[in-house]
Amino acid sequence: MATATTLGELLRSQGISRRAFLKFCSATASMMAIPAGMVPAMAEALEQAKRQSVIWMSFQECTGCTEALLRSHAPSIESLMFDFISLDYHHTLQAASGEAAERAREEAMHANAGDYLLLVDGSIPTIKACSTIAGISNLDMLLETASGASAILAIGTCAAYGGLPKAAPNPTQAMSVEELITDKPIVNIPGCPPLPLAITGVIAHYLTMGALPELDHLGRPLSFFGENIHDRCYRRPFYDRGLFAETFDDEGARKGWCLYKLGCKAPETYNACAHVKWNQGVSFPIQSGHGCIGCSEPNFWDKGGIYDSVPMGQFGTGPKIGVAATVGVAVGAGAAVLARGKKHKSEAELHSDD
Template sequence: MPSEPTLGGLLHSQGVSRRAFLKFCSTTASLMALPAGIAPAMAEALASARRPSVIWLSFQECTGCTEALTRSHAPTIENLLFNFVSLDYHHTLQAAAGDAAERALEEAMHANKGKYLVLVDGSIPLMEYCSTVAGHSNKESLEHVCADAAAVINIGTCSAYGGIPMAKPNPTNAVATGDIIKDKPIVNVPGCPPMPLAITGVIAQYLTMGKLPELDHLGRPVAFFGENIHDRCYRRPFYDRGEFAETFDDEGARKGWCLYKLGCKAPIAYNACAHVKWNNSVSFPIQSGHGCIGCSEPRFWDMGGVYDSVAKGNFGDGAKLGAAAIAGAAAGASAAYLARRKKTEIAEGAHGDE
C-alpha cells in the first residue's frame, strides 16, 4: 500500500505554484501574529509534511460551527479540507453513513494512532443516552476517540464551555469537553458560532509549525482572543465621549453611537470580531447595529439578559458582581475602566444640564 504523499507533492500535482504556497504561509503567519519572515521556513516544513488525520465529533450542537467553517476564506474551506488535512470523519460533510461511517472512524484512529486531531463541536450530555451515535453515548464516543489523539480542538462555545445546552436549568446535565478529557492538549475556539478564521488559523498553525498556538487563561488562542472587542470597536470614540444610543431607532443609533446602554457586552468579551469581521471581512454584529452578546465567554447565556447593560451588574453566574469589577477584570485594567466610566457620567451630567 503506497504511503501518504507529502503535502508539497500533493500541491505540486494539483498545479499549486510555490509563489501561491508562500502567499498562503505569509497569510497564516499574519493571522497567527507570527513574524512575516517565518513564511519560507513554514513553507519548507509544510511541504515535507504529510496530511494529518482529522476526526470531527458532533454532539449537542446546531451545526452552526460547521456552517461557519464552510464560510472561511483564508485559507478556503477547499484548501483546508482537501489539501491540508484528511477529514476522515464528520457527520455533516462525510458521504458515508451507518456502519461504513463508523468503520471509517475506526480505521482512521488505528492508522493514525497518536497523531490525529480531534475537533469537537457541541457540549457533552452526562444524562445517560439522551444523545447517542451508533449506540454509544456522547461521553463514551468522546473518551474513545480522544484516547489516542494528538490534541483536541473545541469548535464553538458549546464544546469549549458548555454553551447554550449548559445554560440553566441544563436539562441534559451538559458539560464541556475539558470537563471530561484531562490528559490531552486542548484548544478552545469559542463563539456562537466561532469565527471561521479562528478555526482555520489554529489548524493551519498546527500544520505549519507542528505545535498549537499560545493560549490565554481560558484555553483560547491569544492571536484571536487576546484583545477586548470594546477596545477595537469603531464605536469606542462615542463611548469615550459619553454618546450612547438609548433605543435602536433613536438619533444616536442612526449616527452610529455606542450600543453600551442597549446591552452590548463588548467590554467583557474577547474576540477578533471587530477587526477580522465576518462574511469575508464585510461586517460584524456591532457594525450591523446590534450589540455584542459576549458569546465567546463562558456561561454567556446565563450572564444576564441579551439587552441588559453591563452596568446593571447581573453578569457572572449569580455572582452579582458590580459592573466596574466585571468590566475592569475583563479588560485587565480596572482603574482605567473606572476612569472611563467617571468620564461618561460627567458627560451624561453635562448633557442633562443642557
C-alpha cells in the same frame, strides 16, 4: 484517509505554484503574529509535513460551527479539506452513513493512532441516554475517540464551555470537552458560532508549526482572543465621548453611536470580531446594529439578559497582547518552525508535560 505523501508533493501534483503556496504561508504568518522573516522556514516545514488526519465529532450543537467553517476564506475550507488535511469523519459533511460512517471513524483512529486531530463541536450530555450516535452515547464516543488524539480543538462555546445546553437548569447534565478530557492538549475556540478564521487559523498553525498556538487563561488562542471587542470597536470613540444609542431606532442609533446602553457586552468579551469580522470581512454584529451578546465567554447564557448592560467602568480583566507578549509568541513560533524538521512532533513531545 491520510497518506504518506508530503504536502509539498501533493501541492505540486495539483499544479499549485510555489508563489501561491508562499502567499498562503504569508497569510498564515500574518494571522498568527509570526514575523514575515519566518515565512520561508514555515514553507519548508509545511512542505515536509504529512497530510493531517482530522476527525470532527458533533454532539449537542446546532451545526452553526460547521456552517461557520464552510464560510472560511483564508484559508478556505476547500484548501484545508483537499490540500492540507484529511477530513476522515464529519457527521454533516461526509458522504458515508450508518455502518460505513462509523467504520471510517474507527479506521482513521487505528491508522493514525496518536497522531490525529480531534475537533469537537457541541457540549456532551453526561446523562448517556440523552444523545447517542450509532447506539453509542456521546460521552463514550468522545472518550474513545479522544484517547488516540494528539490534540483536541473544542469548536464553539458549547464544546469549549458547555454553552446553551449547559445553561440552567442543564437538564442533560451537559459538560464541556475540557471538563471531561484532562490528559490531552486542548484549544478552546468559543463563539456562537466561532469566527471561521479562528478555526482554520489554529489548524493552519498546527500544520505549520507541529504545535498548538499560545493560549490565554481560558484555553483560547491569543491571536484571536487576546483583546476585548470594546477596545477594537469602531464605536469606541462614541463611548469615550458619552454618546449612546438609547433605543435601536433613535437618532443615536442612526448616527452609529455606542450600543453600551442597549446591552452590548463588548467590554467584557474577548474575540476578534471587530477586526476579523464575518462574511469575508464584511461586517460583525455591532456594525450591523446589534450589541455584542458575549458569546465567546463562559456561561454567557446565565449572566443575565441580552439587553442588560454590564457595569460601566468595571470591565473584565482578561489578557491583552502587549508588544512584549507578541514578540514572545513570534519568537517561540519561529523556534518551533526551525526545530520541526520533516515531521510533526511525536506524541511524546506533544505530551511531555503530562
